[in-house]
Amino acid sequence: MTDTTDTHESVADDGQTRRRFLTAATSAVGVGGVAGVAVPFLGSWNPSEKAKAAGAPVRADISKLEPGQMVVIEWRGKPVYVLRRTPDQLAGLVTLNDDLKDPSSEVSAQPDYIEGDGRAIKEEFLVMVGLCTHLGCAPKFRPEVGAADMGGEEWLGGFFCPCHGSKFDLAGRVYKGVPASANLEIPPYSYESDSVLVIGVDAEAA
Numbered sequence: 504m505t506d507t508t509d510t511h512e513s514v515a516d517d518g519q520t521r522r523r524f525l526t527a528a529t530s531a532v533g534v535g536g537v538a539g540v541a542v543p544f545l546g547s548w549n550p551s552e553k554a555k556a557a558g559a560p561v562r563a564d565i566s567k568l569e570p571g572q573m574v575v576i577e578w579r580g581k582p583v584y585v586l587r588r589t590p591d592q593l594a595g596l597v598t599l600n601d602d603l604k605d606p607s608s609e610v611s612a613q614p615d616y617i618e619g620d621g622r623a624i625k626e627e628f629l630v631m632v633g634l635c636t637h638l639g640c641a642p643k644f645r646p647e648v649g650a651a652d653m654g655g656e657e658w659l660g661g662f663f664c665p666c667h668g669s670k671f672d673l674a675g676r677v678y679k680g681v682p683a684s685a686n687l688e689i690p691p692y693s694y695e696s697d698s699v700l701v702i703g704v705d706a707e708a709a
Contacts, residue, residue, distance in 0.1 A: 558579055558703065559703065560701050560702060560703035560704045561576060561577070561578045561583075561701070561702045561703060562695065562699055562700070562701050562702075563576050563585070563699070563700045563702070564698055564699055564700075565585060565587070565628065565698060565699075565700050566697075566698035568585065568587045568628075569587065570587050570588070570589045570627070571587065571588070571589050571592070571646065572586075572587055573585065573586040573587075573644050575633065576702060578690065578702045578703055579703070581632050581633070581634060582632070582633040582634070582641060583630060583631065583632055583633065583690060583702055584629070584630075584631055584632075584633040584644070584662075584675075585628065585629070585630050585700065586628070586629040586644070586673070587627055587628055588621075588626075588627050588628070588629060588673055589627075592646075592659070592660060592673050593621060593626060593627065593673075595659040595660070595673070596620040596621060596672060596673060596674050597620050598659070599659065599672050599676070600620070602657075602678055602679060603672065603676045603677065603678055603679065604676075604677050604678070604679050604684065604685075604686075605676065605677065605685060605686055606620070606676060608622060608676070608686055610685060611636075611676075611677075611685045611686035611687075611688070612685065612686075612688040612689065613686075613688065613689035614689060614691055614705060614706070616705070616706050616707055617689050620674060620676075621674055622674045622675060622676070622686075622689055623674075624692070624693070624694065624706055625694070628700070629673065629674060629675065630689065630690065630692050630700065630702065631675040631687045631688060631689050631690070632687060632688040632689075632690055633662075633687070634687070634688070635664040635666065635667075635669055635683055635687070636669075636677065636683045636684065636685040636686070636687060636688070637664065637666070637667055637669050637681075637682045637683040637684070638666060638667065638682075640664050640665070640666035640667075641664075642662035642663055642664040642669070642671060642687070643662065643663050643664075643665060644662060645658075645660065645661060645662060645663045646660040646661075646673075647660065648660050653670070654670075659672070659673070660672075660673050661673050662675065662687070664683065667681075667682045667683075668681055668682065669681040669682050669683035671683075671686070671687055674686075675687030675688075675689070690702055690703070691703060691704060691705040691706075692704065692705075692706070693705060693706040694706075
């Protein structure tokens with residue numbers, strides 16, 4: 504599949520991360536593994552580069568995101584993955600708990616208002632920081648169920664870090680037997696409306 508992010512180097516600081524993911528900030532990746540057309544409204548809604556570096560919230564219209572499709576949005580110089588999960592993808596999450604290091608996210612970074620296997624405010628929309636919790640590489644989106652190179656029929660789709668082989672499910676939860684020790688981080692976020700996502704503002708404060 505086409506991947507617009509550089510996944511072969513670890514991230515040393517926010518400046519490096521911003522340069523690496525700036526061109527990927529509005530790229531859409533679908534289930535078929537083909538990079539989609541950049542979403543035009545994201546850039547116009549984002550604050551200035553100076554404001555983003557200072558931690559300003561980022562707004563994005565996700566109304567056109569199709570089930571099974573993922574977009575990457577830049578926030579604080581980091582890539583934030585927004586995935587609209589299908590019913591089948593959601594149903595598979597509960598079956599994986601025995602294979603995961605921290606299935607209930609007891610030791611992983613996420614806001615208090617994020618609960619359950621799906622780790623999301625709205626079950627179908629996963630919002631998480633796209634940096635591996637091992638050394639900061641960017642995991643690749645691997646939605647192909649049963650992919651031979653990901654473990655065959657036991658693989659229900661998820662994310663794979665090509666740097667050192669860590670694997671995460673479609674809720675960003677880390678598998679056992681890989682270098683990463685924690686689930687992918689869930690950033691503070693909320694919804695301004697049914698279709699507008701705000702990254703950087705907690706749901707409880709929205």
